[in-house]
Amino acid sequence: MQNGQSGQAPLNPGLVFDMVQAVQKTAALKAAIDLDIFRAVGHGPGDVASIAKHAQASERGTRILCDFLVINGVLAKEGNCYKHTPSSAAFLDPASPACMASVAHFMARPELITGLTGLADVVRAGRTHLPGEGTVEPDNPLWVEFAEKMAPMMGPMAGPLGAVVLEGHAGPMHVLDIAAGHGLFGIEIAKQNKEARVTGLDWAPVLRVALKNAEKAGVQDRYNMLPGSAFEVDFGGPYDAVLLTNFLHHFDKPTCVGLLKKVRSSLKPGGRAATLEFVPNEDRVSPPMPAAFAMTMLTTTASGDAYTFSELNSMYDEAGFTGVKGHPIPMSPHTIVMGNA
Incomplete structure (x- = not known):
């Protein structure tokens, strides 16, 4: 039976690349929140120069980051301007009462990401390599x-x-x-x-x-x-x-x-x-x-x-x-x- 025929999923090397590069998505979202990109997009006009000025960032870096967010469905792009998608307007623009930017920022904290470093060793041990009991250490800030x-x-x-x-x-x-x-x-x-x-x-x-x-x-x-x-x-x-x-x-x-x-x-x-x-x-x-x-x-x-x-x-x-x-x-x-x- 050939791959892709009945009963067997088609070959998809993209799955490997998606998992290898997934860390870029986390880093990009956190960076956009840190730079207040979503507020700038919401205010408009959404061109690279105005967003970069608001973020106090380089135009080259801002363009590449915003394009990456568009590629991943977080923002939209019309001509040379960036716009909110319905989801980013609701959940990432600080002007929205449903904004979840603080949630995303918390989940990308170094303490939580560090736990993924050396995952093979974590799997071998069957427990976190964070100190003590990990995130449930007493009085953990x-x-x-x-x-x-x-x-x-x-x-x-x-x-x-x-x-x-x-x-x-x-x-x-x-x-x-x-x-x-x-x-x-x-x-x-x-x-x-x-x-x-x-x-x-x-x-x-x-x-x-x-x-x-x-x-x-x-x-x-x-x-x-x-x-x-x-x-x-x-x-x-x-x-x-x-x-x-x-x-x-x-x-x-x-x-x-x-x-x-x-x-x-x-x-x-x-x-x-x-x-x-x-x-x-x-x-x-x-x-x-x-x-x-x-x-x-x-x-x-x-x-x-x-x-x-x-x-x-x-x-x-x-x-x-x-x-x-x-x-x-x-x-x-x-x-x-x-x-x-």
Whole structure:
């Protein structure tokens, strides 16, 4: 049977070149954000000279960078002028309320990129070569920047998570938000239920970011802070609900089970524990984004992973939870997994 005939994909050497040169795409996007290119394009007129002047950069460098962004579908070009695509106007121009430039900038941080250096050695070791426990080292300043810059990506997940957690529950309630970060998930609970009180748990400098967001949302009088490590501090309680958003994937299964047991002991009978995770299918290669997240965990943590629903279900079950269900968030790589105490 010849390549390209039924049952076999055609030969495509371009796949190799795309992967080898993919690093250029990350570097180009970060450079464009650093140089404020997308704001300049939005203001117009979009010619090389005006963009270069705004960016305080050379015209040659600006032209080549902007052309590269056009080649990769990030910008459009009409004649000698650069324009926004609908996506870049929405997600990369700082003038847009949906701008995700801070997210892209955070994800291109040296700490995260460094984890990919010497990947063969990382694969041999089965863990990051970053110092200690990698990105989950105690009081890692990385998480302050995460709290400050990742809100545009995480914010749209807060509404659906709040609706799932609060379904069938009204009136006074106390919620613990573990690894609160920016605090948006707990804050959303307080916004949807005017009688809910939220306790955010994270490192103290991170919680200061969450408190500012609570103040912006007008719920600071119902937002408490519990600084420290989720593995060490006394949770208090009992709580009606506990949130574990984008946290379990940093650790191995025994560590996750131990934490879930601690969570369960802090809940009222019938209380809910909700995680927000990148959950790949059981084949571990689809959908692409949640499945590929396992590589991020390999290169930045000692033992983290992208867990399938069956793996998360097993962790919940071992910790004593019942009625575990997955709630995929539409148009998102995230799934809410919730179980009852």
